[in-house]
Amino acid sequence: MRYRTIGEGTNAREVSAIALGAMKLGGTVDDETSFAILDRFVEAGGTFIDTANNYMFWEPGCSPDDSETLVGRWRADRGASSTAGLTIATKLGARPTVPGGGMESWEGLSAPAIRAAVSGSLERLQTDRLDLLYPHVEDRSVPLEETLGALADLVTEGTVGLVGASNHAAWRLERARGIAEANRWPRYRVLQLRYSYLQPRFDIPLPQMGHVHATPDHFDFLREENAAGRPTTLVTYTPLLYGAYVREDRELPDAYDHPGTPKRRAALAEVAAQTGATVNQVVLAWLIAHDPPIIPLVGVSTVEHVDEAVAAADLKLTDEQREILDNAV
Numbered sequence: 001m002r003y004r005t006i007g008e009g010t011n012a013r014e015v016s017a018i019a020l021g022a023m024k025l026g027g028t029v030d031d032e033t034s035f036a037i038l039d040r041f042v043e044a045g046g047t048f049i050d051t052a053n054n055y056m057f058w059e060p061g062c063s064p065d066d067s068e069t070l071v072g073r074w075r076a077d078r079g080a081s082s083t084a085g086l087t088i089a090t091k092l093g094a095r096p097t098v099p100g101g102g103m104e105s106w107e108g109l110s111a112p113a114i115r116a117a118v119s120g121s122l123e124r125l126q127t128d129r130l131d132l133l134y135p136h137v138e139d140r141s142v143p144l145e146e147t148l149g150a151l152a153d154l155v156t157e158g159t160v161g162l163v164g165a166s167n168h169a170a171w172r173l174e175r176a177r178g179i180a181e182a183n184r185w186p187r188y189r190v191l192q193l194r195y196s197y198l199q200p201r202f203d204i205p206l207p208q209m210g211h212v213h214a215t216p217d218h219f220d221f222l223r224e225e226n227a228a229g230r231p232t233t234l235v236t237y238t239p240l241l242y243g244a245y246v247r248e249d250r251e252l253p254d255a256y257d258h259p260g261t262p263k264r265r266a267a268l269a270e271v272a273a274q275t276g277a278t279v280n281q282v283v284l285a286w287l288i289a290h291d292p293p294i295i296p297l298v299g300v301s302t303v304e305h306v307d308e309a310v311a312a313a314d315l316k317l318t319d320e321q322r323e324i325l326d327n328a329v
C-alpha cells in the first residue's frame with residue numbers, strides 16, 4: 001500500500017492511496033460480509049474509509065443509518081488497537097429529515113442542521129470525534145458564512161478533525177476559501193467529486209442525482225491551491241463506474257456515449273495486457289498517478305473487490321503507459 005498526507009500541520013493525517021467506500025456496507029451488504037470487507041481492507045494496509053449519514057436511504061429495505069452504524073459497530077468490535085490510525089470520513093447535509101422521505105426533506109447545511117447531524121454521526125460511529133467531515137452537497141439556501149462558521153466551531157472544540165467539501169462547484173470552493181481565510185476558519189482541505197478514466201460529455205446529465213463530476217476548473221483550482229502552499233486533496237468517487245469497465249451487466253450512462261470512449265477502452269486493454277493487471281486496476285493506478293493526484297474511493301460489496309482494488313495501489317505505470325492512456329481522446 002502507498003500512503004498520502006491529507007490536511008497539514010497538527011491536523012495532517014496519513015491515509016492509504018486507495019479509500020474504501022462503505023456506502024453499501026450494513027445496507028445491501030450483510031453484516032458478516034461487511035465486517036470481512038473492512039477487515040481485509042485494513043489487513044492490506046488500507047486506512048481511509050468513507051461513509052455518510054444518508055447511505056443508503058434510497059434503497060428499499062435500507063435506512064440512512066445503515067452505513068455509519070455498521071462502521072461504528074465494526075470499529076467498536078475490533079477495538080482501538082486494531083483500528084488506531086484509521087481515517088473514517090463521513091458526510092452530512094443530504095439526509096432526509098422525514099422517515100421514508102427523500103431529498104425534498106434534506107437537512108441542509110444551516111448551523112442547527114450541522115449540529116444535529118454531527119451529533120447523530122458521533123452516536124452511530126461510536127466516537128467523540130469525526131476525523132474528516134464533508135458537507136455532502138451544496139446548500140445555496142444558507143449563507144456560506146453560516147455553514148463554514150458552524151464547521152469551524154466543531155473543529156475548534158475538537159469534535160471534527162478536518163473539513164472537506166463534496167459535490168461543490170469550483171467557484172463555490174474558491175468563495176468558501178476566501179470566507180474561511182478572512183475569518184481565520186479552517187478551509188476545505190479535501191474535495192470529493194466524481195471522476196474516473198472514461199470521461200462523460202458535460203451537456204448530457206448523469207443519471208445519478210447529486211453527482212458532481214470533476215471539471216477542468218476543479219483541477220485548475222486544486223493545482224493553484226497546492227502551488228500556493230494550501231494543500232488540498234482530491235478524492236474521487238465512482239472510479240470503477242459501478243463495474244462497467246469489465247461487466248456486461250453494467251451499462252454506461254448516455255453521457256459516456258461519444259467517440260472518446262472506445263478509444264479509451266482500447267488504451268486500457270493495451271495497458272492492462274502490458275502490465276498483466278486488470279482493467280479496473282489500470283484505471284485506479286491512472287487515477288493515483290493523475291496530475292493533480294487523486295485518491296480513488298472504491299465501492300465494494302465483496303472481499304474479492306477489496307483485493308483487486310488494494311493491489312492497484314502498488315501498480316506503477318511507466319511514462320509510456322501513461323502516455324498511451326492520456327493520449328486516447
Ligand SMILES: NC(=O)c1ccc[n+]([C@@H]2O[C@H](COP(=O)([O-])OP(=O)(O)OC[C@H]3O[C@@H](n4cnc5c(N)ncnc54)[C@H](OP(=O)(O)O)[C@@H]3O)[C@@H](O)[C@H]2O)c1
Nearest residue numbers: 021022023050166237238239240241242243298299301305
Ligand atoms: N460524495 C458523493 O456524492 C458520493 C457519491 C457516490 C459514491 N460515493 C462514495 O464513493 C464510493 C464508491 O462509489 P460507487 O460505489 O458509486 O462507485 P464504484 O466504486 O465505481 O462502484 C462500486 C461498485 O462496482 C462494482 N465493483 C467494485 N469492484 C469491482 C470489481 N473488482 N469487479 C467488478 N465490479 C466491481 C460493485 O458493484 P456490486 O456491488 O453491484 O457488485 C461495487 O459496489 C461509495 O461507497 C461512497 O463511499 C460518494
